[in-house]
Amino acid sequence: MIGPAVGNDTTRPFTGRLKIDARLLLASVGWLPVVLVAGLVVVVVWLSFQVITPGQSANFGWRAYRELYGDPFVYQTLLNTGWFALLSVAVALFFGVVAAWLVERTDLPYKNVLFTLMTTGVLVQGFITAMGWVFLLHPRIGLMNKAIASIHGMEWATVDIATPMGMGVIQGLALAPLAFMMVAATFRSLDPALEEAAAVHGMGLISTLLRVTLPLAFPGILAAGIYISTIGIAAFDVPAIIGLPNRVFMFSTFLYFRVQPEFGAPRYDLAGAFSTLMIFLSLLLSWLYIQVVRYSHRYAVVTGRAYQPKPVELGRTAWLAWVFLGFYLLLGQILPTLVLLWNSLLPYFQPISWSSLDIISFSNYHNLPWSHLLESARNTGILMVSVASLTLAFSVAISWTVTRSDLAGRFVLDAGAFLPHAIPHVILAVGANYVALFLVGKALPIYGTIYILLALYVLAWMSFGTRVLNSAILQVHKELEEVGKVSGIPLLTCLRKILVPLIAPAMVNAWLWMALLSYRELTMASLLVTPHNLTFPVFIWSLWMEGSITRAAAASVLGLACMIPLVALYWVFGRRASGSDTAI
Amino acid sequence: MTGLSVRGLTKVFRTKSGSVHALRGIDMRVEPGEFCVLLGSSGSGKTTLLRCVAGLEKPDSGEIRLGDRIVFSDNPKTFVSAEDRGFGMVFQSYAIWPHMTVFENVALPLLHGKRKLLRQEVRGRVAHALRLVQLEGLQDRPAPQLSGGQQQRVALARALAVNAQALLMDEPLSNLDARLRESVRYEIRELAKKLNSTVLYVTHDQVEAMALADRILLIGEGRLLQSGRPHELYEKPIDPAVAEFLGTMNWLSGKIRERGFVQTELGLLRVHGAEKVGSELLLGIRPEDIRLKPVPSGEINEFRGEIVDNTYLGDHRLCKLKTPGKTMVAKLVGTDMGYGTVHFQVPEERIVVFHPNHKGKEESK
Numbered sequence: 001m002i003g004p005a006v007g008n009d010t011t012r013p014f015t016g017r018l019k020i021d022a023r024l025l026l027a028s029v030g031w032l033p034v035v036l037v038a039g040l041v042v043v044v045v046w047l048s049f050q051v052i053t054p055g056q057s058a059n060f061g062w063r064a065y066r067e068l069y070g071d072p073f074v075y076q077t078l079l080n081t082g083w084f085a086l087l088s089v090a091v092a093l094f095f096g097v098v099a100a101w102l103v104e105r106t107d108l109p110y111k112n113v114l115f116t117l118m119t120t121g122v123l124v125q126g127f128i129t130a131m132g133w134v135f136l137l138h139p140r141i142g143l144m145n146k147a148i149a150s151i152h153g154m155e156w157a158t159v160d161i162a163t164p165m166g167m168g169v170i171q172g173l174a175l176a177p178l179a180f181m182m183v184a185a186t187f188r189s190l191d192p193a194l195e196e197a198a199a200v201h202g203m204g205l206i207s208t209l210l211r212v213t214l215p216l217a218f219p220g221i222l223a224a225g226i227y228i229s230t231i232g233i234a235a236f237d238v239p240a241i242i243g244l245p246n247r248v249f250m251f252s253t254f255l256y257f258r259v260q261p262e263f264g265a266p267r268y269d270l271a272g273a274f275s276t277l278m279i280f281l282s283l284l285l286s287w288l289y290i291q292v293v294r295y296s297h298r299y300a301v302v303t304g305r306a307y308q309p310k311p312v313e314l315g316r317t318a319w320l321a322w323v324f325l326g327f328y329l330l331l332g333q334i335l336p337t338l339v340l341l342w343n344s345l346l347p348y349f350q351p352i353s354w355s356s357l358d359i360i361s362f363s364n365y366h367n368l369p370w371s372h373l374l375e376s377a378r379n380t381g382i383l384m385v386s387v388a389s390l391t392l393a394f395s396v397a398i399s400w401t402v403t404r405s406d407l408a409g410r411f412v413l414d415a416g417a418f419l420p421h422a423i424p425h426v427i428l429a430v431g432a433n434y435v436a437l438f439l440v441g442k443a444l445p446i447y448g449t450i451y452i453l454l455a456l457y458v459l460a461w462m463s464f465g466t467r468v469l470n471s472a473i474l475q476v477h478k479e480l481e482e483v484g485k486v487s488g489i490p491l492l493t494c495l496r497k498i499l500v501p502l503i504a505p506a507m508v509n510a511w512l513w514m515a516l517l518s519y520r521e522l523t524m525a526s527l528l529v530t531p532h533n534l535t536f537p538v539f540i541w542s543l544w545m546e547g548s549i550t551r552a553a554a555a556s557v558l559g560l561a562c563m564i565p566l567v568a569l570y571w572v573f574g575r576r577a578s579g580s581d582t583a584i
Numbered sequence: 585m586t587g588l589s590v591r592g593l594t595k596v597f598r599t600k601s602g603s604v605h606a607l608r609g610i611d612m613r614v615e616p617g618e619f620c621v622l623l624g625s626s627g628s629g630k631t632t633l634l635r636c637v638a639g640l641e642k643p644d645s646g647e648i649r650l651g652d653r654i655v656f657s658d659n660p661k662t663f664v665s666a667e668d669r670g671f672g673m674v675f676q677s678y679a680i681w682p683h684m685t686v687f688e689n690v691a692l693p694l695l696h697g698k699r700k701l702l703r704q705e706v707r708g709r710v711a712h713a714l715r716l717v718q719l720e721g722l723q724d725r726p727a728p729q730l731s732g733g734q735q736q737r738v739a740l741a742r743a744l745a746v747n748a749q750a751l752l753m754d755e756p757l758s759n760l761d762a763r764l765r766e767s768v769r770y771e772i773r774e775l776a777k778k779l780n781s782t783v784l785y786v787t788h789d790q791v792e793a794m795a796l797a798d799r800i801l802l803i804g805e806g807r808l809l810q811s812g813r814p815h816e817l818y819e820k821p822i823d824p825a826v827a828e829f830l831g832t833m834n835w836l837s838g839k840i841r842e843r844g845f846v847q848t849e850l851g852l853l854r855v856h857g858a859e860k861v862g863s864e865l866l867l868g869i870r871p872e873d874i875r876l877k878p879v880p881s882g883e884i885n886e887f888r889g890e891i892v893d894n895t896y897l898g899d900h901r902l903c904k905l906k907t908p909g910k911t912m913v914a915k916l917v918g919t920d921m922g923y924g925t926v927h928f929q930v931p932e933e934r935i936v937v938f939h940p941n942h943k944g945k946e947e948s949k
Contacts, residue, residue, distance in 0.1 A: 406642075479679035483739075485666040486638050486673040487746050488697030497692060501683045 022491035023405050027413075030398035034416035037459045040431035041279065041423060047272030047434060064273035073249075074274070080164040081251045084239070085232035087165050089225050091172025095328045096179025097221055102321050103180075104187035105195075105213070107311040109318060114325060115184075120567050121177035121333060125520040126237030127541060128556050129174050130167075131549075132336020134242055135343055137161035143339065162246035171238045173332040175231065179224050186220025187213075205312060223292040230285045233278065234424030236523035241544060251278060252426045252523065259430055259527055268434055275427045286422035337560065344554035364554035373555065376539040379450050380519060383535065387457040388514040392507060394458065395465030400495065402466070403473045404481070414466070421463035429527040432456045436528070448530040456524050461514050468513075472506035473499070512570040519566065585782045586651035586749040588614040588637065593646035595632055595806075606632040607643065608806035614750070619776050619783045623793040624803035625829070631754055633803065634786045638673055638752050639666030650749055667698055672743030676755040678735045680727045687723040690714065690742045697746065713745035716775060733764050740772070750782035757792060769795055790830050794818070802826050824938055827868050833936075834874070834912045836867040849909035854884050854932050866938040871902065873934035874914035877927045886929045894923060 051059040068074050099118060103111045136144045137159050145158040160166060194216060198208040214221075239250040249257065251274065258271040314321055343349060345360040395417075401407060402414040420428065432455070436447035446452045476499060484494040500507070522537040529538045536559060543552035595607040606629045614620045624630040635641040637648055639655065642663060648656040655664040681689050690710045694701045701709065714720050717737040722730075730738065736756060743751055756772070757765045773796050776783050787793050793800050794814040801811045810817055810826045821827035824835070838848035840858045846865055847853075858865065880886060889912070893904035901916040905928060914928060 477677050477679065479675040479677050480681060482638075482640050482666070483673060483675055483679040483742070484693070485640070486669070486671050486752070487693030487742065488667045488670060488699060489693055490667055490696075490698075493696045497696060498681055502681075 023401075023407060026397045026491075027401045027405065027407050027410075030394065030401045030413060030417075033394050033459050033462050034398070034413055034419070036455075037419050037423075037428065037462075038416060040428050040435065040459070041419070043435055043439070044272050044275045044427055044431040045279070047268045047431075048276045050269045050272070052269065064269035068270060068273050068277075074254075077249045077251060077254045080243075080249060081233055083164040084168040084171065084235075084250055085229050087168025088171035088175055088232040088235070089228050091169050092175035092179040092228050093183075093221065093225055095173070095176040095332070096224070097183050099176070099180045099325060099328070100184035100187055101213075102325070104184050105312055106314050106321070107318075108314055108321055116571070117329060117333070118177045118180045120571070122181065123516050123520060123563065123567060123570075124174070124333065125522070125537065125559070126171065126174040126235065127241045127522055127537065127544075128340065128560065129332065129336045130170055130238040130241035131544065131552065131556060132338075132340045133161055133170050134549075135339045135349070135553075136335060137166070141349060162242055162248055164248065164250070167238050167242050167248070167250075168232075170242070171232060171235050173328075174238065175228050176328065176332060178231075179228055182224035182227065183217070183221055186217050186224075189220075190216050219292050219295045223289055226285055226289040226292060230282055230289070230422065230424070233281065233285075234426050234523075236426055236526065240522070240526065240541065245545070252424070255426055255430055256526055259433055268430070271430050275430055279423055279427060282422050282424060286418075340553045340556050340560075343550050344557045346550055349549055364551045365558075368551055368555060372534060372539060373536075373558075376534040376536045379453075379533060380536040383450060383453060383457060384515040384518045386454055387461065387518045388511045390454070391458045391461045391465045391514050392511050394462050395469045395510070396495075396500070396507075398462065398466045399469035399473055400499070403470055404478070414470075417466040418463050420460045421467075425460045425524050426527065428460060429456060429524040432524075433527050447528075448532045450533045450535075452528055453525060453533060453535065456528065457518055457521065460524060461517060464517070465510050465514065468506055468510040469503065472503040476502050509570075512566075516563075516566055516570060519563070585616045585780055587616040587618075587782060588651075588750055588784065589649045590633070590637065591647045591649075593633070593636060593643050593648065595629075595636060595641060595643045605806050607636070610646070610803075610806070610808050612801055612808055612811065614782055614784055616782055617780045619773065619781075619796060619798045620785065621793040621797035621800050622784065622786045622803055623788070623790060623800050623829070625788055628803045629806040630786045630788075630803045634752055634754055634784060637784060638671055639664065639669045670698070670746070670749045671752050672746050672748030672750075673752040674736075674739045674743050674754070674756040676758055678732075678739040678756075678759070680730070680735045680738055682728050684727055685723065686714070686719065686725050686727065686730070686738050689727055689738055690745050693742065693746050699746075709745050710741075713741040716744060716779075717741045717771075732760055733768065736760060736768060740775075744775075744779070744781075748781075750784065751776070753783065753785040755787055756785075757787070758789070765792075772796065794830075802829065804829070819936075821868075821936060824866060824868065827936060827938075832871050832913060833868040834871065834910075836869070836910065837940075838865050838867060839863070840865060850887050850907055850912075850930070851909070853930065853935075855935055855937060856932055857937060864940055866940050868936040868938065869912070869930055869934065871913045871915040872917075873931060874905075874912060875929045875931065876903070876914055876916055876921055877929065878921065880927045881929070883929055885932055886927060888925065888927055891921060891923045891926050894920070896920075 048064050049060045049062070051061045051063045053059070099114065102108045103115055103118075108114070134142070136142050139145065139158070139160040139162060142159075142161065148157050148159075149155050161170065190213070195208055195212055198212045203211070234252050235250070236252040236256070239248070239253045240256070242248075243250060244253050244256075254274060255271045258267045258274075260266070344364050345362070346356060347359060347361070347363060350356050398413060398417050402410045402417075432452060433447075436444075436452050441447060446455070480502070481494050481498055484498050485491070489497070520537060521535070522541060525535045525538045526541065529535060534542075540552050540555045540559060543549075543555060590610055590612045593607050593610040594605075597604040597606055608629075610629075610633055612620075622630040622633060632641060636643045636656070643656060643658075645658040646656070647654060647658070650669060653664075654662050655669050656662060681692070684692065687710055690713055691706050694706045694709060695703075710723070711720065714723065717740050719734065719737050719741060722734065727735070727738070736759075739756070743753075753772075757768060760768060769792060775781075785796060787796075797814055799811060800814055800817050802809045802817060804825055810822050812820075817826060818830050821830065824833075827833050836848040836850060836853070838846040838853065838855075840861050840863055841847045841852065842861055844854055844856070844858055845852055846855045846858050846867065848867065853867070855865070855867065877886075880888070887907060889905035889907040891903045892906045892911075893902075895902045899917070901920060903914045903916055903921070905912045905914055905926070912928075
């Protein structure tokens, strides 16, 4: 015995005392959002079978599907969505894979700069890039189109951006940073000895690249491609900015159009039926994604290597690499931003000319509806902080239950937490819209408040939160918690004093990333926003849709300016323990 | 200090590729103040047994008592969770919390555990525990700045500081280098005896087990193969597997020719207790029991062989002795005998006899 014994431990009764099992408490907290997400999916499927006849109570049947089946507009939308998704994957992978190879496998100078630009590029709102490109390539008034058309004999070369393929290219440019992050992680985890073996045995650079590196990285690239297509088929920003005003519909804007129609009653049944098809498609893609990811881990190096693999020397071709990357940065980020800035200073949209220099002013900024702007900024601010914090809390509960407890059903819980990754957010938003308006409206009047956005954002991003925390917790040796348990420390204290401090870097990273996601989110908000719960992205979008495009440009410039300190914050605190392949 | 008893303990792990029977009915006792070592190869179930005792795994059936308190039973169903059992434990990885100082590591269970102490008490208790493991003065050192040996001591201090019912140790020395391992081993034993602690200690290293244990419990394939004092297990193993695990054995198989004499690969061997003429026997001889001689001495059980391999190992040599029927390994301390023809004697009293039909019988203490 060390020192005086305290209490009479041996005779203390240990049964018959009522106590709450902290494991069950955590598990139930974790199950709550998973059940809610599953509930939203069920509601959407249920909606698709509703048959509503005015003046009668609802029946159930296949009417929505029959109507969908016989509607050429639906076929057109599907075709549009297909081309759009295909083009965005192709463009994203083209730029993403090359950039990832340059950063991870060559001695490209200033590659840190490229890495920074690409990772923060993930956070640039798609609708801002899209607005920029409308200014550049609008069929009638786009700056580039006008410039091309002014050259005699070149009229044929003008580009119509308001087509599925045009939008697909823009969406692809916006998704390239994501492809970059995922593929870079694949390149990083490949065993460099495999490439070195090829080199030692006399294979040249190109031959090694084509016969060793790319085949090894292929599963990882394929996984990135599948993942990006799940985003592509449901992307909202670009189709909403470019497609909607020009009556070119995609799946996501179709849903928006059915649930928030300009006139007539909302058609939840049609939205539900189309969504149900897309749910099946998305689950299929996610299943493929998981299979491919599992396959791709076969070649991965699990342990960190002490030595640096010898990078491919670019030598005098380095400038070529930077020309390529510069081309991407110009198209994807610099040009759209500059043209937005330019137009935010003009009273109305016009080409660049000496005469327009005389009329530039800050009047768009002055004339912004500032009361709305401030209110939307306040709402967005509240959402950023509360969504990130709540999602993190739920994610800790879920991830602990999945990785550490021995409770039955924890694998189902994990799959459930992955669900918002698989099911397009716009579908969840349709479900939430209906639930808030018609199912719980009386008891829980959350429609038109920021609470519904809060709840939906938390559900949508718990998949991201749990992916980051799962891998963070798995990196903490189990015995660190077990020793606490054996020495008599209760579970919740163990979490607070041991686990949470150890995974704090990952938690800070996830918190900041989710705050930034909340800042840029337009898709879900578009289906749930009323004048009373305006968010900043919706504020910009509504300016755009009402035709005040130069004022929308001004608001976007303000939004981008606000993002700089946020990204800097993320850069300083968050990036250390990033789970890069689970971004978004 | 409290004793510990386990009765009929079973545990099956169900994995995707099937079920693994980790424990197949273990019965054992640890007396108050006794230092018991669970010895076994990896996968034998020894760590699972320790984790069941600690409350980190839930057994499928059986009973575990800590003193006279039942901490696990399948009938009536009882499971006292790990934090309520009151053990101190040292893990293989040490499990030193890397975000804390030495003091905080030892103090955390005292401040937040089931038996909360007052702050002033904690200070004294931690200081005392650190003095016991000779770490006084390192209180404020951040944990990641400690050497492996120091982390090991912090882990020990933390386990001692809670005034545990009993100490559980899961291969605590396996991450230390060989030299340090020996000195820490000695300190652990000394400390446990000084504090009169009940200790259940897991290792796969038979030298470590013999050096530390009052009693060794040899585990194999989820069963208790034999328990006893180290020399009992080494000299009187009840099972060839036990004998093999505790050190190299030369195996001879033979048939009893007449009372006291067995026909083996070496030739006719006089064996104590070979009674039943015609029955088969398995005989084991430890390398250190074989006596090498340059010239024949005419004693009983003497044979001629040829040294075909001679490995110098510092304090002894290992010689391979080739005879017409069998190649034996002998341990030679003292003068080198080089290579070539040699005579060797197998002392009758050192031969371990197994009846092949009765192997795997449970121990009788």
